[in-house]
Amino acid sequence: MQRKNKRQSRVVALHLLFSMEMIHGKIERNLSVCMDFHKKTAVEVREYAEFLVEGVSENIASIDEMIRIYCKNWDITRVAMIDLNILRIGVFELIFCGDIPAAVVINEAIEIAKIYGSDDSAGFINGIMDNVRKRVREESS
Numbered sequence: 001m002q003r004k005n006k007r008q009s010r011v012v013a014l015h016l017l018f019s020m021e022m023i024h025g026k027i028e029r030n031l032s033v034c035m036d037f038h039k040k041t042a043v044e045v046r047e048y049a050e051f052l053v054e055g056v057s058e059n060i061a062s063i064d065e066m067i068r069i070y071c072k073n074w075d076i077t078r079v080a081m082i083d084l085n086i087l088r089i090g091v092f093e094l095i096f097c098g099d100i101p102a103a104v105v106i107n108e109a110i111e112i113a114k115i116y117g118s119d120d121s122a123g124f125i126n127g128i129m130d131n132v133r134k135r136v137r138e139e140s141s
Contacts, residue, residue, distance in 0.1 A: 009049040010089055010108055010112060014082070014116065064088070067091060090106065105129070110125055
């Protein structure tokens, strides 16, 4: 899959995870609604977005715990919802997608944060993602 398509998948996944947080909905119903909204999007983009959303949803407790560890002096419930979901996607990819270089995962999260987050989001996400990378990718080596 081309890099721009993977980024588009991550953005679609971000939209869905954000909407699920807002309405406290079930993944099955929201996934189909979101995919209907993105029906003109390439199939491979939608498939990878679904993979990300399902992976984050199935592993959210361990992903959030990893984020919580590195949110020093900051309660995870105070993290902006958009930043939290960007982190969830990135942490999922770092932990479960070892075939994607860590630098790519982190850079994608930062670039998406620059578009969707606040002025401080990119730096905040970079710091947490780099710490997660050190822990996850070095432990598995």
